[in-house]
Amino acid sequence: MGKAENVTGSPAAQHQLDLVPDALLAGRAADGDTAAFEALARRHGPLMRATARRLTGSQADADDVVQETLVQAWKQLDNLRDPAAVKGWLLRIVGSRSIDHLRRRRNHAGLDAVENQVEHDAKPQAADPEHSAVITSRVEALKAALAKLPEEQRRCWVLKEFNDQSYEEIALTLNISQASVRGRLARARITLARMMEEWR
Incomplete structure (x- = not known):
């Protein structure tokens, strides 16, 4: 039997x-x-849209994902x-919906969005050209390192580092166990640390 709509109207x-x-x-x-x-x-x-944006790398796809999510949730x-766990x-x-979009587009877990966010977060604040050049080189190195991560590790890393989600939230978002989240994050961090060694 369908839901009986009960709309509370006033602002x-x-x-x-x-x-x-x-x-x-x-x-x-x-x-x-x-x-x-x-x-x-x-x-x-807002959090749903931000999560979808990070995972799909596209604002248009993120909007679609949120709409599809709300329809499915209803x-x-x-x-x-x-x-309480809604x-x-x-x-x-x-x-789940974001991953469906990624599979259809055959991209790499929103890598473009990751690169854009990396550039935004690491944008040089100083006017010193030499300092700016160093920061730019470091950003490029991080982008290259992220591109080499396996897709499942990159997803976890993005949700943790950019969305600041907890292990539990990442597990719920990607429909995996918290143990898997911890393992993937650990491997991603080890790989990134090794690739970024010269920038320490």
Whole structure:
């Protein structure tokens, strides 16, 4: 039987929903309250979009991933066992949808996005041309090193270093165990440290 839509209309009511805990919102959304679901989307949408952007390397794909995630989540909320874990559940769907997009595009886990972020984060602040040249060379070396990482290691590294996600969140996003996350991150860090040895 489908959800019976229960829309809370006024802006004041919507603002109040923004203060409601995830567990209550998820429970109400599962019962068909679209306003509660929209509150969840507003709350977690930015992180979902940022995660999809990092993984796909495309803002357009990220927007598609978020929309697909919300559609899937709305249809499957009844299957969510722990309403308080809705954030991780949404991120797991984002991860799965992002990987689907990557497979269709046959790219390398959003490497373009990684390179752009590396350049942005390491952009020289000083006007010293010599210092700027050193920073630029280091950025290029890091980009080259990231390109050589296996896809599954690069995904974990991006989510940890750029999205600042916990091991648990990465595991949920990529639908793998926390032990696998730790192992992949450890191997990625060892490889990057070895490749970047001359820049220490």
